[in-house]
Amino acid sequence: MRRKITVLPGDGIGKEVTRGAVEILETVAERYGHEFEFQYGEIGGQAIDNTGSPLPEQTIETCKNSDAVLLGAVGGPKWDNQPSHLRPERGLLKIRKELNLYANLRPISYYSSLSESSPLRKEIIEEVDFVIVRELTGGLYFGKPSERTTHDGKEAVVDTLFYQKDEMQRIIELAFELASKRRKKVTSVDKANVLESSRLWRETAEEIAERYPEVELEHMLVDNAAMQLIRNPRQFDVVVTENMFGDILSDEASVLTGSLGMLPSASISTQGPNLYEPIHGSAPDIAGKNIANPIAAILSAASMLRLSFGMEVEAEAIEKAVGETLDSGSRTGDIAEGQVRTLTTTEMVAEIKGAI
Amino acid sequence: MRRKITVLPGDGIGKEVTRGAVEILETVAERYGHEFEFQYGEIGGQAIDNTGSPLPEQTIETCKNSDAVLLGAVGGPKWDNQPSHLRPERGLLKIRKELNLYANLRPISYYSSLSESSPLRKEIIEEVDFVIVRELTGGLYFGKPSERTTHDGKEAVVDTLFYQKDEMQRIIELAFELASKRRKKVTSVDKANVLESSRLWRETAEEIAERYPEVELEHMLVDNAAMQLIRNPRQFDVVVTENMFGDILSDEASVLTGSLGMLPSASISTQGPNLYEPIHGSAPDIAGKNIANPIAAILSAASMLRLSFGMEVEAEAIEKAVGETLDSGSRTGDIAEGQVRTLTTTEMVAEIKGAI
Ligand SMILES: CC(C)[C@H](C(=O)O)[C@@H](O)C(=O)O
Ligand SMILES: CC(C)[C@H](C(=O)O)[C@@H](O)C(=O)O
Numbered sequence: 001m002r003r004k005i006t007v008l009p010g011d012g013i014g015k016e017v018t019r020g021a022v023e024i025l026e027t028v029a030e031r032y033g034h035e036f037e038f039q040y041g042e043i044g045g046q047a048i049d050n051t052g053s054p055l056p057e058q059t060i061e062t063c064k065n066s067d068a069v070l071l072g073a074v075g076g077p078k079w080d081n082q083p084s085h086l087r088p089e090r091g092l093l094k095i096r097k098e099l100n101l102y103a104n105l106r107p108i109s110y111y112s113s114l115s116e117s118s119p120l121r122k123e124i125i126e127e128v129d130f131v132i133v134r135e136l137t138g139g140l141y142f143g144k145p146s147e148r149t150t151h152d153g154k155e156a157v158v159d160t161l162f163y164q165k166d167e168m169q170r171i172i173e174l175a176f177e178l179a180s181k182r183r184k185k186v187t188s189v190d191k192a193n194v195l196e197s198s199r200l201w202r203e204t205a206e207e208i209a210e211r212y213p214e215v216e217l218e219h220m221l222v223d224n225a226a227m228q229l230i231r232n233p234r235q236f237d238v239v240v241t242e243n244m245f246g247d248i249l250s251d252e253a254s255v256l257t258g259s260l261g262m263l264p265s266a267s268i269s270t271q272g273p274n275l276y277e278p279i280h281g282s283a284p285d286i287a288g289k290n291i292a293n294p295i296a297a298i299l300s301a302a303s304m305l306r307l308s309f310g311m312e313v314e315a316e317a318i319e320k321a322v323g324e325t326l327d328s329g330s331r332t333g334d335i336a337e338g339q340v341r342t343l344t345t346t347e348m349v350a351e352i353k354g355a356i
Numbered sequence: 357m358r359r360k361i362t363v364l365p366g367d368g369i370g371k372e373v374t375r376g377a378v379e380i381l382e383t384v385a386e387r388y389g390h391e392f393e394f395q396y397g398e399i400g401g402q403a404i405d406n407t408g409s410p411l412p413e414q415t416i417e418t419c420k421n422s423d424a425v426l427l428g429a430v431g432g433p434k435w436d437n438q439p440s441h442l443r444p445e446r447g448l449l450k451i452r453k454e455l456n457l458y459a460n461l462r463p464i465s466y467y468s469s470l471s472e473s474s475p476l477r478k479e480i481i482e483e484v485d486f487v488i489v490r491e492l493t494g495g496l497y498f499g500k501p502s503e504r505t506t507h508d509g510k511e512a513v514v515d516t517l518f519y520q521k522d523e524m525q526r527i528i529e530l531a532f533e534l535a536s537k538r539r540k541k542v543t544s545v546d547k548a549n550v551l552e553s554s555r556l557w558r559e560t561a562e563e564i565a566e567r568y569p570e571v572e573l574e575h576m577l578v579d580n581a582a583m584q585l586i587r588n589p590r591q592f593d594v595v596v597t598e599n600m601f602g603d604i605l606s607d608e609a610s611v612l613t614g615s616l617g618m619l620p621s622a623s624i625s626t627q628g629p630n631l632y633e634p635i636h637g638s639a640p641d642i643a644g645k646n647i648a649n650p651i652a653a654i655l656s657a658a659s660m661l662r663l664s665f666g667m668e669v670e671a672e673a674i675e676k677a678v679g680e681t682l683d684s685g686s687r688t689g690d691i692a693e694g695q696v697r698t699l700t701t702t703e704m705v706a707e708i709k710g711a712i
Contacts, residue, residue: 084549084555087549089549089550093550118477119476119477119480119586119587120475120476120477120586121474121475121476121477124475140517140550140551141550143514146551146552147552148552148556151518151520154520154521154522155520155521155522155556156518156519156520156521157518157519157521157552157553157555157556158499158516158517158518158552158553159516159517159551159552159553160514160515160516160517161496161514161515161516161517162507162512162513162514163512163513164507164510164511164512165510165511165512165513166510166511191600191603193440193443193445194445194449194496194497195496195502195515196502196503196504196513196514196515197513197514197515199440199513200504200511200513222603222604223603223604223606223607224607226582226604226605226607226608227607227608227610227611227616229608230475230476230586230608230611230612231475231611244547245604247547247578247579248578248579248582248601248604249582250579251579251580251582251583252582252583252585252586252608254583255583255586255587256586260583
């Protein structure tokens, strides 16, 4: 197969880890007889420096004109004091809207070889395996008004949590589809005892559940979900929630297994290319040192093969190679846990490449 | 001293644990020569059953006409399918507004005798000691509009995150006051890279920080805070945040030390009586069995003595008695961790009483 992939390295370690992922994709292409054409685009802080915009038009065009997008990371202290429309994150928020990336999928899974890195006790974290499905283009992130105002002559401010029902439907449907291929349980997270939007969310989830009689639907309040993720994360299979709750819970979830540097994510488009990116940030403190863990980016590339190109065998080949590399004791610094010798980014990439 | 205390037992184990707390308060009164007059009010599900309202006018009057309020818990499956204005939680939300309870304080502290109950590894949870200061009467909880609507002819819904700057000022100020008497660090949690309200929050925090040069102010994004609570909770001293973020983070924080059944909270009023309540819910599954842990309610009563009545010595006497009782190995079922004999609620109350 021939496929066009847009790579957006972005800032900090984004460059290093996407470089590693591209190398792995090239290895897969060679091995399985595919042709991947890579095109590059600018996003985030480096795009601001080079073009004055965190997401230049040119990047949007390049992405739309491709079969999938691989993103590194954006942001860094250099741009922290910019006005908000000139912040690296704006590039991220804008690309989600431009490509209609309505769903962010974050699988959280336990690696037994890394159990020592988890902040949780082994008996709680063992066998954890769930996916958080986060709505990505609605809610408080994009609702208007979002502005300074006055109230009884006093300074005030307003943000708006807005959703259309069809935006809820498509994301909840996706969660049920996923669950029907997994352990058949959807946990829908809301705050229905306070928010009207959550009550519509809950109704919508009930409606969609009727079409999936084999999947169990459970409602959970967001405050309780924040507790349950720590107390008993094994209870979850597919967790679906709105944008802001998803932001908080998916970051909380990502530290449970102790393998933040290994977690991929996929953002699914209504039409057009999906976007794949590691969960971790740009890690300015270790950028450019060739010590970042490339595994999250590499596993994001594997998700791309599976979800965008239907290349299940190839995706599994990458995942298996990562597993074997870890089992053999290879570690970058972030997951080393007192191990004496740690690998550089390029060494880790080479080991995984060798294992494919 | 003579003080009038309103007790709102509410639903489920609320009744049992407040009964225990009242007994302890009576012991303290006798011992230290105070006179506490207890008056009782209805709230939550049982108030709905008896009066048709989750917070009858009479209860509001009783509370306003007292020096402090002790609440048990509200809610239960019996009222889960009521329309939203007839849900037990409405009583809670309404009393916060009626009494102007603008700040909820939740101290999270580690009990070395309970380290086995924590889902976190001992080396992460040891010595944890921070307070979450949550704004309690603003934001998404009370903003208008909060309603169904249509957009381009399609079903939609809106909730509103609204804050006045002076609402931010008073809560952030409280956090700085607290921190100046503790380890002198305030972590202000927001989502300033997305929300306009968070940007005003951050500015406000900066302004107030200028008046407390001895206190360090740190800003943290809410998603990162959800991670940091698990990865390194010892870094926190005073955490201050808006209502919804506070709801999520304080519940997350409350399971870290493994002592949910022991955590008190205090809700501070702009004027008028403060309200004290355990963090745990009404636990319908164990209600009426005399096995609930009364310690959270008892420690809430201790906070009342300290914060509402200025009775520092008496508050410490209760806290010390709780500590000794735990050190001696006494446990209710929730914190027993495989211990053979566990105490009933009344037995635990009696032990603490004996230790005062
Ligand atoms: C950078 C920020 C705007 C973004 C978000 O809040 O969505 C990030 O936290 C994420 O989760 O991808
Ligand atoms: C019951 C509910 C409305 C309430 C809240 O969200 O504030 C509860 O979760 C709490 O934290 O006291």
